[in-house]
Amino acid sequence: MDFNIIRIARAVINVSDLNRSRDFYVNALGFVETESDDQHIYLRGLEEHTHHSLVLKKSDKLGVHALGYKVAKEEDLDKLAAFFESKGLKTKWLEEGSQHAVGRALHVHDVSGMPLEFFCKMDGAERLLQRYDLYRGARIQRIDHVNCAVPDVEKAYDFFINELGFACSEYTATEDDRIWAAWLHRKQGVHDQAFMNGEGPRLHHIGFWLPDPLALIHCCDVLASLGYGDSIERGPGRHGLSNAFFLYLRDPDGYRIELYNGDYLTSDPDFKPIRWDLDDPRRQTFWGHKAPDSWFNETSPFLDIDTGEEITVSEAKLAKIKPEFII
Amino acid sequence: MDFNIIRIARAVINVSDLNRSRDFYVNALGFVETESDDQHIYLRGLEEHTHHSLVLKKSDKLGVHALGYKVAKEEDLDKLAAFFESKGLKTKWLEEGSQHAVGRALHVHDVSGMPLEFFCKMDGAERLLQRYDLYRGARIQRIDHVNCAVPDVEKAYDFFINELGFACSEYTATEDDRIWAAWLHRKQGVHDQAFMNGEGPRLHHIGFWLPDPLALIHCCDVLASLGYGDSIERGPGRHGLSNAFFLYLRDPDGYRIELYNGDYLTSDPDFKPIRWDLDDPRRQTFWGHKAPDSWFNETSPFLDIDTGEEITVSEAKLAKIKPEFII
Amino acid sequence: MDFNIIRIARAVINVSDLNRSRDFYVNALGFVETESDDQHIYLRGLEEHTHHSLVLKKSDKLGVHALGYKVAKEEDLDKLAAFFESKGLKTKWLEEGSQHAVGRALHVHDVSGMPLEFFCKMDGAERLLQRYDLYRGARIQRIDHVNCAVPDVEKAYDFFINELGFACSEYTATEDDRIWAAWLHRKQGVHDQAFMNGEGPRLHHIGFWLPDPLALIHCCDVLASLGYGDSIERGPGRHGLSNAFFLYLRDPDGYRIELYNGDYLTSDPDFKPIRWDLDDPRRQTFWGHKAPDSWFNETSPFLDIDTGEEITVSEAKLAKIKPEFII
């Protein structure tokens, strides 16, 4: 490929009540509100030098808009458009000005039918990394990754690795060596984009980076203090896969947010992807904890780039159920 | 009362395989082995200036010997003996020399039938608090408390408060104001001795103090690295009750160990015990996590101070089952 | 002695500008403001169940009022009054109502001329230990200790140990075994009251307890973010003596505040006080850092319980200068 995708850079999700969501994301989790109007709240982490990494959009219909990837140059957008068209995949241009604070953007559906967005420019914002007086809740630093359920992980894997230039850091394989889940990255962490076998395409979660493990524990305490104990779905725990210290939350509309600290540098082209057996109890939670059923079964719908309607999903190709052997 | 009980100071438990237990307590959890022979291992925390706080005793019959409380003076032992005898409770003297590293000790059965030990003297040991190069695993600092299931918590509460001079920091009450569980202390932390409603008397767990929350997280990682993932029964989490950051483990023989950091100062006589409703979801785990069934249902037997046989237990007086409303 | 002193419980200091001090103590350090009027601000830590542990009193004349100790019972006050009078030491009663939120109080001057206060009752306040959403800055939990420069440490030591019933946890001695500094406690931590050799009586610092080491580091970050970098006088570091992780600050009027986490349990009557050589480089800072001259040379004046004027000081009996051998 001759285009340069930098990293996952933003997500846009429909929410039913902006104030209720603001209370969760800003007051409890500690996101910074860059700007808002009566239809949107634009949020960023303390480290981010750009306008936002998460947009809450008021709507009666829940769902996830195209996942936003940042590219290096404007011309990368044209090359990406040509590439997606050459594959017969749906594309759509959003000219500069049509989305607040973002430059020209290309929206596409990928081989899994998942909506992706590519853009090069976003308005800047004051980077608050050293405004420690403003740190609250989980002390969110930046967007880290998205994780999506797709029916055919190997197809998604091949497309992202071979066509879009991602690298694989870790993956889960079945006994007969089928890829059941994969962690793929453009930036030099464990992932920008993960795929797991499941009915899809649907969004499993959006991950945000924290500065240290105690920020995550403090966030649990703050959530409980504010009456958000029910929002904690899983964790805190250590992922075997990625080695991250994690916490999974469900926002007021049910979207799953991962708070995440601890992965590792993946700069080296000769780093060999780490293989995990699907039945290794330390894969999901290094400490052996069982994830709740909801974590396996509940995901969020994507919206079509043209119609805005929920994208039709397909059944998972491999066994989808939660492995019984996880202790 | 005119005797002065200082604090919970040691526990002696029968284990089936000393080497297997050593691997768990010393190599994984980071206890210091003061001394051992082919029948015993004597363990202490890094902060402790005394010979041990936990004795592992080789035996085919599992069970917990009298829970050891330290008193201020030798004469306190005589006063305690007179007191227990006056109540018609069984007492037994173990003269100095009959237990390794411990002075003259009084063994008794209390109102719940629970075996207690009182002693004033224990051999000293090098305090390793500032030997950070020896810190391993959970960096165990010291014994903190014991928690026991008893059939009649109010009876145990009255005895410890009114007769033995303990104070109550927190308690759980039913809707009709019966005490379902109580946290009682002589030293100025949340507890030396906790009671919870259940078939008993039986030991629920022994708690050990850690220096900071990250030591607890690191311990989970070390346990998983060494293949002890299955030992983690519950946590890490925050207790509503006590405010401690906690982790519950099961040792190779099934004894429950709590790792614990964070309570608060209870020096003030006018501190009002904190009341928790039995159905407050934040009581058990501030963050709302559900404890596993095993944590509610499985406890360890006490041994009779005379016969060494398992002490007969009685059914709990109040509803014993795990509250269904805990989320 | 037949009175029961519980712990150091409050300090009252004159400040020149209430708003400037509020900004430092509340906004930067995270103290809770219980109440204020145009002459006072009453501050407490998140763990405290009583009205305040620090009072800022507006005054053009800087200085420290009698250091406030809490006793177990009202009658302890009478016994203390009789004791101080029997020693020919100045006493003064402040009847209930004469000090806001505090019951009847006894003010005295001790053998070093240092003003002390004893009281039994203080109004309650909501304990915010589990209101993690309110945690800010250093997450101050509670008052921990006071440290005072006195000209004759051994005289002060004897008085507090033999007459007031304190115990010694650690002390610094000269080559010829003179006590140069001492850490004394009533509650079961390392100290309520420390003395160090110096021109006095004068206050060296007031120490406050933090929940964990990262709260201390975060506080440095917050102070720097808010332009209070100059307030950091020494640390963060580890004390050899007490084993605490520490930070020394100077408030806007120059009073020294220690943030403190990590000491150990001192419940046992047979705990042997730890002796440090004055020339042990790990005594002051376990890691070997040198303390700045200001830390050794600058202290705050006490105010006479009758006149409110600065108490006359005497030269230190032992060599007072900062040891040159500290690296």
Place this chain on the structure above:
Amino acid sequence: MDFNIIRIARAVINVSDLNRSRDFYVNALGFVETESDDQHIYLRGLEEHTHHSLVLKKSDKLGVHALGYKVAKEEDLDKLAAFFESKGLKTKWLEEGSQHAVGRALHVHDVSGMPLEFFCKMDGAERLLQRYDLYRGARIQRIDHVNCAVPDVEKAYDFFINELGFACSEYTATEDDRIWAAWLHRKQGVHDQAFMNGEGPRLHHIGFWLPDPLALIHCCDVLASLGYGDSIERGPGRHGLSNAFFLYLRDPDGYRIELYNGDYLTSDPDFKPIRWDLDDPRRQTFWGHKAPDSWFNETSPFLDIDTGEEITVSEAKLAKIKPEFII
């Protein structure tokens, strides 16, 4: 440029006593010893999947060998050789087998006369990231960066940015906008290579990444416990520049090692380098601490790639002295 430098990957330093150095690096700091012979010790961090990132080479003559950068492909080495030759800079090939565990390597002197090494292949080693039972001391994760004193920072800056393809994350400028120091990266952290104005080329320090801030504090404790208190030269503290939590040590031969946690993601081409004024007190230490003279004045010599002799140094072009205005 049409070559792809990945990241700083290793340093090779002469030491006078291998066992003395092993005690410091392995026992105190927690490096993993991959291999050793009577002339070398090969060390790596817990995260590293390659044979080593630090080589200790026994020699009576102290000094630093060419700083080792990893490149993406073997052919990048040929392109780099051609480039350096085209600039009239000294180059030297070390064929595979001539250095243990490393493939073919190109050694060069850059525009500052600093010796650099480029290589593509290194033997693998077991990655111990999830062997938490082996974590010791500072829990070193990986090599992070090197910092060098050069007489003309702007010349070095131009060469690394314009010719070698590095990006600048932050820099320090004088009042008249001369670059006094610069932080340059190829991988997506704050730096692989930093330059500061000084007599040079000489090595200022090698930086290693830690997993979290408490690992750094624990390392101070371990160093003190083992008698290495004198090795702590500066910190712990927060850098304004880079936002990292840092500690500077001097190894037994005087080489400076930085332990480092906390920078940020620098993936975005539109990230604007952060400018710091030379006289901003928060630049060096965000909290305002003054660095000791030794930190400014003492550096280590580089060795010529041909002769192995110390490289001749030049005086700094800009004022070199430690700014007096740093508080």
